[in-house]
Structure formats: C-alpha cells, structure tokens
Amino acid sequence: MHFNPSIVIKISGKFFDEDGSRNISSLRDVVKNLSSSFRVAIVSGGGSNARKYISMGRDLNLSESYLDLLGIWASRLNANLIAFALGDIAYPVVPDSLEDFIEKWSSGKVVVTGGFQPGQSTAAVAALVAEATNSSTLIVATNVDGVYDKDPKVYKDAVMLKELTINKLKEILENSQSVKAGTYELLDPMAMKIIQRSRIKVIVMNYRYISSLSDLIKDNKNIGSTVIPE
Amino acid sequence: MHFNPSIVIKISGKFFDEDGSRNISSLRDVVKNLSSSFRVAIVSGGGSNARKYISMGRDLNLSESYLDLLGIWASRLNANLIAFALGDIAYPVVPDSLEDFIEKWSSGKVVVTGGFQPGQSTAAVAALVAEATNSSTLIVATNVDGVYDKDPKVYKDAVMLKELTINKLKEILENSQSVKAGTYELLDPMAMKIIQRSRIKVIVMNYRYISSLSDLIKDNKNIGSTVIPE
Amino acid sequence: MHFNPSIVIKISGKFFDEDGSRNISSLRDVVKNLSSSFRVAIVSGGGSNARKYISMGRDLNLSESYLDLLGIWASRLNANLIAFALGDIAYPVVPDSLEDFIEKWSSGKVVVTGGFQPGQSTAAVAALVAEATNSSTLIVATNVDGVYDKDPKVYKDAVMLKELTINKLKEILENSQSVKAGTYELLDPMAMKIIQRSRIKVIVMNYRYISSLSDLIKDNKNIGSTVIPE
Amino acid sequence: MHFNPSIVIKISGKFFDEDGSRNISSLRDVVKNLSSSFRVAIVSGGGSNARKYISMGRDLNLSESYLDLLGIWASRLNANLIAFALGDIAYPVVPDSLEDFIEKWSSGKVVVTGGFQPGQSTAAVAALVAEATNSSTLIVATNVDGVYDKDPKVYKDAVMLKELTINKLKEILENSQSVKAGTYELLDPMAMKIIQRSRIKVIVMNYRYISSLSDLIKDNKNIGSTVIPE
Amino acid sequence: MHFNPSIVIKISGKFFDEDGSRNISSLRDVVKNLSSSFRVAIVSGGGSNARKYISMGRDLNLSESYLDLLGIWASRLNANLIAFALGDIAYPVVPDSLEDFIEKWSSGKVVVTGGFQPGQSTAAVAALVAEATNSSTLIVATNVDGVYDKDPKVYKDAVMLKELTINKLKEILENSQSVKAGTYELLDPMAMKIIQRSRIKVIVMNYRYISSLSDLIKDNKNIGSTVIPE
Amino acid sequence: MHFNPSIVIKISGKFFDEDGSRNISSLRDVVKNLSSSFRVAIVSGGGSNARKYISMGRDLNLSESYLDLLGIWASRLNANLIAFALGDIAYPVVPDSLEDFIEKWSSGKVVVTGGFQPGQSTAAVAALVAEATNSSTLIVATNVDGVYDKDPKVYKDAVMLKELTINKLKEILENSQSVKAGTYELLDPMAMKIIQRSRIKVIVMNYRYISSLSDLIKDNKNIGSTVIPE
Numbered sequence A, B, C, D, E, F: 001m002h003f004n005p006s007i008v009i010k011i012s013g014k015f016f017d018e019d020g021s022r023n024i025s026s027l028r029d030v031v032k033n034l035s036s037s038f039r040v041a042i043v044s045g046g047g048s049n050a051r052k053y054i055s056m057g058r059d060l061n062l063s064e065s066y067l068d069l070l071g072i073w074a075s076r077l078n079a080n081l082i083a084f085a086l087g088d089i090a091y092p093v094v095p096d097s098l099e100d101f102i103e104k105w106s107s108g109k110v111v112v113t114g115g116f117q118p119g120q121s122t123a124a125v126a127a128l129v130a131e132a133t134n135s136s137t138l139i140v141a142t143n144v145d146g147v148y149d150k151d152p153k154v155y156k157d158a159v160m161l162k163e164l165t166i167n168k169l170k171e172i173l174e175n176s177q178s179v180k181a182g183t184y185e186l187l188d189p190m191a192m193k194i195i196q197r198s199r200i201k202v203i204v205m206n207y208r209y210i211s212s213l214s215d216l217i218k219d220n221k222n223i224g225s226t227v228i229p230e
C-alpha cells in the first residue's frame, strides 16, 4: 500500500464573505488537481458570519465558551459548503474534534473541518490537523499577502517577510494576540506550539492567489511568506 | 409523576436578521415565563443566512438536497444561539432528526431545533415536533400579522383572517408553494398533512409581538390568525 | 478518479412477506451483477410486519408519529436482512436519516435503508436518496405490474400505462392518498415533489421480475411503467 | 438524594405474538404502578418475528453472528413498542449495548432493551442489566408457569418447582442448551454465570399473570418459581 | 427552577498511582457532601499510566498528536474509575470533548472527564470546563502544597505563596513549560488564557488534604495557594 | 471485487507489561507483512493494568459489571496503542461492541479492539470477531507455549498438546474457570461456544514467537497447539 503525502490548507473565513462562490470554485479546481498526488485536509474559518453571531451572543451575555462555540458553528457552515462543493472526493460530514477528524481522515477522502473547541482559533485546528496527518507543510490562505513585520492593516509601512523563523513570528504576533472569542490574529499560541513541536513549515499567502496553490506546492512557486519551524 | 402540557413555537429565520439579539432576549423572557406551566419546544428557521448559503451553493451547481442541507445547517446555527441564550433550562445540543429530538426531549428541558431533512421546511419540522410531543397548539411566529386571503407581501388589498380551517389555508397557499430549496411559504404540504392528521391547532402571529406570547397562550389574548384543524 | 453512475431501487415491504428468502436471493444476484457498473442504493419498505406493529400501537393509543416510527423500525429490520445478505459489497449498518445515508454512501458500498422520518413513506425516502446520489433513475419494485389509470387492486378494468408524466401520476394518485401512518400508496406527495424538482425518471415494476432488473437497466428491457419527470 | 431500588423484568418474545397489545397494556399498568417505588428496567425477547427473520437468513446462508443480529433487531422492534407504549416514564430510545444501557439508565427513566450481542440470549441481557443496576431480583416472564424438573413442553409429567437453587437449575438446563442462533432455552450459560456471581434472585413466572406482578413484588405473592442465588 | 453554583475539581493523575483507592474514597466522600449545595465537575489527569503509554508510543515513533491521545485515553481510564465510584450521583460516561461535556453536564449529574484534545493539558480541560459551567472557582489538587516562587521539586528553597495574581503565576511558570506530550507543568498556556479571560479564581492545593475540600470551599479554610484572576 | 481471507489475532494483555514497545514493534512488522494477503483483526487483552484498576475498583466496592468495564477500558488503551502504531493500515478508532466492530471492519482496514461487554473475556471478543469476519482461524498469542493437559503455571509436569479437539479443551479448562471480573483463563465458555458453533480453528501460541506468525499462517510452521473445531 502506498499513501500520498498530506497537505493542510487553512482558509480564512473572509473567503466566504465576498465573491464566496467564485472563491470556492477556484479552491475546488485546485483541490481536485492536487488530490491526485496529495491527500488534502481543509480547515475553514468563520468570517463575518462568526463575528455576527458572536456579537449577538455577547449582547445576550453569553460566556466566552458559548461565544466561541457560535463562531465554531459558523465555521462549520462554511466547511459544509466546501465539502458539498467538492462532491465525491470529499468526506460529506464535517468532524467536530481532532479525534473525529482522525476517524474521517482514515476514509482516504479530502476532509473539511471548521473549529473544534473553545479557546483556540481555526489556525490551531489547522496545526493540530497538520500534526495528526504528518503533513510537513501547512498553507494559511488569508486576506494579506504574507507575514509582515507588523500588522499591515494598521501600519502602512509594514514590510512583508519572504522567510522568517517561528520564533520571529512569535515575537511579531505577541502583542496583537487577544484572548476574547473570535479575535485571534493569524496564528494563536496553540497553533504556534504545535507547529513548533512537530516542526511543520507554514506558508502564509493571500487567498486571492488560491488558484496558484498547486504551482506553489508542486513547483515551489514564490508566493507569500514561509515560516521555518526553527 | 405529573407532566406539563407541551407547546411548540416556530420562529421565523427572519427573526435573526435584524434586531436579532433584542428579539431573542424577548423570546428568552417569554420562554422562561412559560416553562413553569408548559414544556416548550422551539423550532428555528434559517433566514437570510440560509438564503445566502443556498445561493452560493446554487452558483456552485449543488443539487437540491445539498442546498436544503445548507439551509438546514444555517437554521441550526440560529437554533444554537437560542439554546445557548436560554442557558440551563434548555438542552444545549440541537437535534438533527425527529428521533434525535424525541431522545433529547425526554430530558425534560426546552429543546431547540433547526431543520431536519431536505425536501421539507422548518414549518414541517415544527408540525412533526408538535405531533411527537402531543402538543395541541403550534405557534408560528413570522413576519406578517397572520394568515391573509392572499400573500400580503404581494397584494396590498389582502385581508387577514382571524380564524380559518386548515382546508381553507390549503386552498390559499396552494398556488404560492414552490419546491425549490429555501423557498417554502409559511406552511408546506408536509406541515399541513401532519397538522391535519393529528388535529393540531395552529396560531400564526407576528414575531414582533413575541413578548405577548404568554398572554396569548395563558389568557387566550387575541393575536394573529387561528387555523382550526378541521 | 472515476465514479460509476448511481441507481436507486425501492423494494416493497411485501417482498419479505412471502417467499422472502427467495426474493432476496434474486435481488442479491441482480445487485452483485449491477454493482460492477453502477453504485446501488436500496430502500426497503415495511410490509406486513410494519402493519402488525402499527396496529398493535394503535390499540395502545399511540400517536401517529410513534406509529410511523414502528413502521420505520420494521422497515429497518428488512433493510438489515438485505444488507447482511449482500455481505462485503454492502455497508453493514442501516442509516437512520438522509444525512446519515450520505455519510455511509461515501464509503463506496451499496447502502440499504428503511424509513427515515414519520410523516413520509419509504418511497419518499427512495426519492430523497435518488436526489442526494444524483441518480437519474429510481426503480420502484412493488406488487403490481406498473402504474394503472386507477388502483388495479380495486378496479378490475384498470389499464396499465407504459409511459406517463409525473403530472399525470399526481392526478391519478391524488384521491388514493391517506395521511395515516402505514397507509401511503405507491408514491406520496413528498416523493413526488422530490422527483419533480430534480427531474428523476421513475420506473414502476413488479418485484416478481426483479431478476430482470439488470436487463431493464442495462438494455432498456421493456418492463413496467416509466414516469417521465415532466 | 434518595434512589428507589431497581428491578428488572425480562419479557418473552412470545408476549407479542398473540394478544400482543392486550399483554402490553397489562404490562404498562403494572410498570406505571411499580415505578413510584421502584426503578424498572425491561428486557424484551424476539419471539416469532426473530425466528422468521433468522430462518430467512439461514436460507440465505448467513453466518451465526448475523442470524443472531437479526434476532436482536427483531427484539429491538418489540422493545420500541413497549417503550413507546409507556410514554413519558420511559426512555424513548432502545440501547444497543450494556454501556449504552448504563448511560440511558442514568436518566432516571424506565429503560427498555432488546438484545445486545450475538452469542447470548436476551435472558443474558437481563442478567447483565440486573447486575449493572444492582437489582436484587430479576423477573423472567415467559410462557410456562415456572421452572420444571424437565422441559414441560416435551414432558407431560414435568413437575414445577416452587423454589430451587441456581445449581439445581444449571443441572436441569444443561442438556437442553443449544448454541445455534435463536434457540437458547430459558437461561443461557452467560445469564447463569452473571446471576451466580452477583447473587441475583430470579423469579420465573407465566406472562399471563403479568398483571399480578406488583402484588408479587410488593407483597411477595406466591407466583412462579424462585431461583435462589446459591 | 433554582440551580446550585458550580465548582470544578482538577485531580492530578498522580492521585491514582499510590493509595489510589483510598484517595478516591476520600474524594467520593467530599463530592457526596458537596453535591447537596454545589454542582460538581471533576477533571482527572493521566499520571504514571499516561507516562508509561506515551513512552511506549515514543519508542514506536508515534507523532506528538498520538502520544497526547495515549495520555488522554489513560486519563479517561482514571476518570471512569472516579465516575463508577461515585455511582448514581455521577454521569456514567466520560465525555471526550467540551461539547460532549456540555451535553452530559445538562443531565444535572456530577460529570467526570479526562483529557479532550492533543496539544493541551488536563488543566486546560479543567479551565474550559470551569468556563462552560460558569464556575467562579477551580480547585487544582496536585502533589505539592501550592504554588511556589519556583519549582519545589527542583529547588529546596522554593517559597510557597498564599496568594498571587495570574500574571505572577505566568511569570513563574514561563520557563518550566515544555510543549512535548505529557510534560505540561501545573497549568499550561491554554489553561491560563481561559482563566484570565473569564476571571476564574484558582486554588492550588495538595491532594493529600482532599478530605478538607468541603471545609475549604464552604468555610474558606486556609489551604494551598489562591491565584487571583488579575 | 475480490476479498482476502480474514484472520483474527488475540493478543494477551501481558504483551504490554514488559518489553511492551518491542513486542508491539514485532507485531507491527508481522501485521504489515500479513496484510497484503489477509484481512487482519486484532483483539487486545487488558493485562496488569486491567488487574490494577479492577483491584482499586474492588476496594471501592464496585459491582462486577463495573469491574469488568474497568478491565475493558484498560484493554481499549492497549488496543489504541496497537492501532496508532499500525498507522494508516489500521482503523484509528477502537470499536466498543461487535456491531461497532462490523461497521469499522467494512472500511477494509485492520481493526483493533479491546473488550466489548462485562461478563465475557477478550478471548470471547476474539471468537465473536472471528465468526463475524468469517475467519477460519483464530490465533491466541499468550504467555505459555500452547495448551497443556493442566495449567502449566501451577503444575510442573503439565504436558503440552500439539493438537486437541475443542471438547478436550473444554474438559481441561472446566475446573480453572472463574466468574469474577478479570480472572477468565485462556478461553471462557462464551469463546468456546462461538468457536464450536462456527467451527473455527484455534491456534494457541506464545507471544514471544509473534514474529514467526506469518510463517505459521502462510507456511503452516509448527508452533503452539491447534484446537480442532470438533
């Protein structure tokens, strides 16, 4: 028996907010293309829908756990849409924990997940999934072109880094981390811890270039930022 | 052992689209009040969120089953929000079929559901739930004041009916029924069939008056339209 | 990856009542034969066993929901027998809802189901399954030779129709439909709605000719009645 | 917190074969009466329905495991009927293993089960359930009046024993045991082992006297045979 | 309806390694006593058994995810033992995720859990559980008398602190944290993040004094170290 | 479709107690080798860990059912370790009943189980699994070289039997059987009953020679004792 190498793609929840169906259509093409030579896992964020429900929940005085759960359920709705769009090559049910993911992953299909647990971002989910699938690379497709030396949405003069170490990334993100439900930035501490302990390479890229993903993976095309495990 | 009578409240998905948290807050007050003398089941529609995901799915050429499933998942997100808002008096997990509902209902808690199955509206879910809980009354809280002799959103001169038979209702709605995912009006044929065979009284009311619900139920306050089983 | 086209076979519950094992043995041969070029889903009715338990339940004053559930559990017993008889080519557990079916269907095996939900017949289940599997044809194997212009068990002079539109079928069946548990005739309104919205061709045939099924499907052999989606 | 003592009632599958609804109606009255002072678990056999499906399965060359599973599914259909008949005092879902039983039992409701596993009778299930619920007594309601010195269906001169030890019972049953699916007599070795190791008193009685069960339990009324743990 | 306040007790896995049954017997007495005025959740660590299986897994070259899962399964074995020992007041099944915990918690019983997910300690589980149950206090029962200014197992001159802020604790533990499976110390970053965002008071105490726990909680008896949310 | 023949390997719980990782490493090599020509199921015992938890449970006055459940959970921990060690060729979740096993087995992967139910040994589980998979042979790998004419751990002069009938084995083991949790010897009555009714050949061997297993199976190498079905 021969098994293809695995790869994990983390899709920003913002992906669904505007031009959602066109974005997903591009993702579908890329994943179909990749799935002949890779086993693919996809993790979807919650986006504006997550934020909307978390905000209603906050008005209703729910505690942080339940706010995070609303964000998780919103991300699962996105994950369902991707899974249904992929059709027969994808597992048609979204797992709700890492153990559940592992069981569904054993089917040999593409598995699409949303959030798993309060207290962690979907980036942490992606890192856990990358570790459990022995993936050497985790793609983070988000709404900026890569990792900058400071938050590019705040600082006009932020400079993008083609390559950086995980420790450098930790240092950069340290200040921007918030612990409130729905507000984790890029990668939260859990994500970073997993990436580090299992030495997973992270590529941060803009989801606008999602259709170049198979070039990036197969031909090492120069897109986004690469975070080196050490 | 003594068991309180049961009542089912079907909440329009539009309830969440505008002033969502204020609407839910009113619902929470009413349900807490009711739950001392009634066992309460709540069924939530999908609203604009359902329509948004169904529309993306349609762009992606999904079949009707999967479009309905997207609407169902959107309604479950709404149902989760209500369940979490109700706190300890509600069962904290949303059932995904009538059998699952029956099991969770046996806990004695308020149970909140979204959709169950492609091919039927959440109004059909509400009718099934009313039948399985032996409820004599089903409240349908929607965005019009009651049942009109024709669609009030289309015809300015539509006249609201304080009381009508189920057969009259069938006749009125017959023309407006569509079979496409996410487009069922008020009550679909499945809902009507269940209501009829188990002789369940339906009250259609505007969700703007949701805070008067306990008056309506306990004191027979004159709100909305009453559909008589026969 | 290449996927075979899908086909759905709805087996009457009466199939098990007399010569059950011989009938199933024929079905097994046909399905084994078909399964090299088709993905096959099978939906089993409840038969006399369903009627027996529903009748006991009615004596005990159960509500319609629970009577339907007894019929559903009886149909699942039949479904189990078929699944076990098919051995390794079939999924060994009977799904209990469409979502559950979809998950088990992703295994690539033949999936056998009984009923899903109160308020609908196993013919509705078959239609839902045909839609979710993108099947273009649904075979209904029952105890009459096809669709007649009126009920052939009641009217001696009923004439069988080799081909008819779904609207013609609706018109014919309209009067014979009952809403009581266990009494749906041939195709209920839910089945018809699904067949219509997804334009699924239905072939109604006598299960006595089940061993000719692969001829029918592969060589278009002239058996039973064909219901044209429009 | 105070917990009522537990009692387990094992109902023969033959109970459903003739006068089924009248028998269940009597059982319902007795259990409602008992449930104010006892926690009640009910285990149902498979009866003629089990034998019918096992016989079809045998014609189809299924192995013993799958034949037993058919009998188990038939007994679950019976268990569902009892559970639905009991209404709100019963847990509405039939457990499928002892672990599942233990979870549902923690609800505080009457729990009704059928078979659990191939290779053992529903009497073994009843013994396992009695042990897990710390019941001191297991009632076996069957179609003979009690334990006889030899099989009363075979030997006209069999003598009923008002009281006997478990070892005496073992000796009597030893010869009549068969290992084929669906043919276990009264109590199989697994049942006997559990009863012995946990010193559970067994009362074997005719289900025709089921309406006297609460007299038997509460007032020690003299019915059937009592098997003393040692 | 009135609900008692909730409290969470995190039990070190070392609790089971020596005098296990005596320790659990004390815990049982305390929890029975507490459960009249508190709702109690218990989280159990993995102890030497976790370390043994993780070490075997490491010899076999398993990745960190699977090593953590072995530790989780070891902690669930401990959790089962506690749950069984508590009998009817406890939920008899150990949940495997926070969502599962929330469902079981709604039963009103004591719920006992082990680990939930790779990448986090059972102390993080305890913090998540405290947040989801709106507990204002989390008890951490471990093998040292409280929080010291440095690791008391390493430094003879470590000084115990009766009271400290969460930020002070973070500072103290920062250096001792490891990311390898099975090696988290006292509280890991996830635990600290949850405690902080939901302002949960943590009391670290020696499990040798577990029988004084109800005095501690009810009468504010002076045991261990108190970590103030801010 | 062609299916490989199935084989079941029962691994003593003692396998994990000493040199655990080396033993598992050998087992992994053998199973990888076998899995090209056989479908393999593995059943793992509980070993010293089971005995430790059962002994704590007994100190705490748990009933036999719960003691057996502790042993079952200990055996599942062992089963998890084997499943994780096998990686992609194994199903990553341990089933908890025969029905659950059958579902997971349909995946086509190696399935690893621990115990299923109180009242029976893991050898009974292995026999049930062998029957459900239509295996003609069951390998029992334990800590003695085969079946002796009396217990070799007690009697120095015990003589090993290269071949014996199942009835001879019954006779030998009859006296050594105990009904207490965790104390079943070699094969319990349930195991023997299943083996007999489905005519399964049993080979008892020392797990020290586990690396010769594929020689034994493929080349009929002369190891251990063979128990002939009749």
Ligand SMILES: Nc1ncnc2c1ncn2[C@@H]1O[C@H](COP(=O)(O)OP(=O)(O)OP(=O)(O)O)[C@@H](O)[C@H]1O
Residues within 6 Å of the ligand: A011, A012, A013, A014, A044, A045, A046, A047, A048, A122, A123, A141, A142, A143, A144, A146, A147, A148, A149, A150, A151, A152, A153, A154, A172, A173, A176, A184, A185, A186, A187
């Ligand atoms: N140094 C940095 N480099 C790049 N982006 C940064 C940096 N610091 C902060 N960010 C912010 O991180 C954001 C991306 O992370 P964010 O978590 O908001 O989105 P996401 O995870 O892709 O989507 P979602 O959480 O909705 O699924 C960017 O929009 C950017 O503003």
Ligand SMILES: Nc1ncnc2c1ncn2[C@@H]1O[C@H](COP(=O)(O)OP(=O)(O)OP(=O)(O)O)[C@@H](O)[C@H]1O
Residues within 6 Å of the ligand: B011, B012, B013, B014, B044, B045, B046, B047, B048, B122, B123, B141, B142, B143, B144, B146, B147, B148, B149, B150, B151, B152, B153, B154, B172, B173, B176, B184, B185, B186, B187
């Ligand atoms: N005769 C009628 N009387 C009242 N409303 C009618 C009638 N005919 C059509 N309608 C339409 O039914 C609508 C309410 O049903 P609809 O299914 O759209 O909402 P809902 O079920 O409350 O919400 P959702 O489906 O989003 O959960 C009204 O807005 C109205 O336009």
Ligand SMILES: Nc1ncnc2c1ncn2[C@@H]1O[C@H](COP(=O)(O)OP(=O)(O)OP(=O)(O)O)[C@@H](O)[C@H]1O
Residues within 6 Å of the ligand: C011, C012, C013, C014, C044, C045, C046, C047, C048, C122, C123, C141, C142, C143, C144, C146, C147, C148, C149, C150, C151, C152, C153, C154, C172, C173, C176, C184, C185, C186, C187
């Ligand atoms: N126009 C018609 N043409 C053919 N059959 C009809 C027609 N009208 C009514 N029927 C009845 O439909 C019956 C078949 O449907 P029915 O639902 O009873 O069986 P089934 O679905 O095959 O089995 P089951 O419901 O037991 O699974 C026929 O026996 C016939 O009497």
Ligand SMILES: Nc1ncnc2c1ncn2[C@@H]1O[C@H](COP(=O)(O)OP(=O)(O)OP(=O)(O)O)[C@@H](O)[C@H]1O
Residues within 6 Å of the ligand: E011, E012, E013, E014, E044, E045, E046, E047, E048, E122, E123, E141, E142, E143, E144, E146, E147, E148, E149, E150, E151, E152, E153, E154, E172, E173, E176, E184, E185, E186, E187
């Ligand atoms: N500053 C400190 N104060 C107290 N304990 C400390 C400190 N720093 C490190 N420790 C260590 O933390 C240990 C307790 O945490 P640890 O995670 O080992 O045990 P646990 O969580 O109780 O058990 P388990 O992880 O096995 O369930 C102590 O034995 C002590 O050596």
Ligand SMILES: Nc1ncnc2c1ncn2[C@@H]1O[C@H](COP(=O)(O)OP(=O)(O)OP(=O)(O)O)[C@@H](O)[C@H]1O
Residues within 6 Å of the ligand: F011, F012, F013, F014, F044, F045, F046, F047, F048, F122, F123, F141, F142, F143, F144, F146, F147, F148, F149, F150, F151, F152, F153, F154, F172, F173, F176, F184, F185, F186, F187
């Ligand atoms: N006649 C016999 N021949 C062989 N072994 C016997 C015989 N009688 C008793 N035994 C005992 O059976 C033991 C093996 O069975 P046992 O159930 O203890 O281990 P296991 O099933 O391999 O492991 P575990 O139950 O821990 O999973 C041997 O160690 C031996 O002492």
Ligand SMILES: [Co+2]
Residues within 6 Å of the ligand: A045, A121, A122, A123, A184, A185, A186
């Ligand atoms: Co994010």
Ligand SMILES: [Co+2]
Residues within 6 Å of the ligand: B045, B121, B122, B123, B184, B185, B186
């Ligand atoms: Co609607």
Ligand SMILES: [Co+2]
Residues within 6 Å of the ligand: C045, C121, C122, C123, C184, C185, C186
């Ligand atoms: Co029918």
Ligand SMILES: [Co+2]
Residues within 6 Å of the ligand: D045, D121, D122, D123, D184, D185, D186
């Ligand atoms: Co029997």
Ligand SMILES: [Co+2]
Residues within 6 Å of the ligand: E045, E121, E122, E123, E184, E185, E186
């Ligand atoms: Co720890």
Ligand SMILES: [Co+2]
Residues within 6 Å of the ligand: F045, F121, F122, F123, F184, F185, F186
């Ligand atoms: Co053993």
Ligand SMILES: [Mg+2]
Residues within 6 Å of the ligand: none
């Ligand atoms: Mg589920």
Ligand SMILES: [Mg+2]
Residues within 6 Å of the ligand: none
């Ligand atoms: Mg289960």
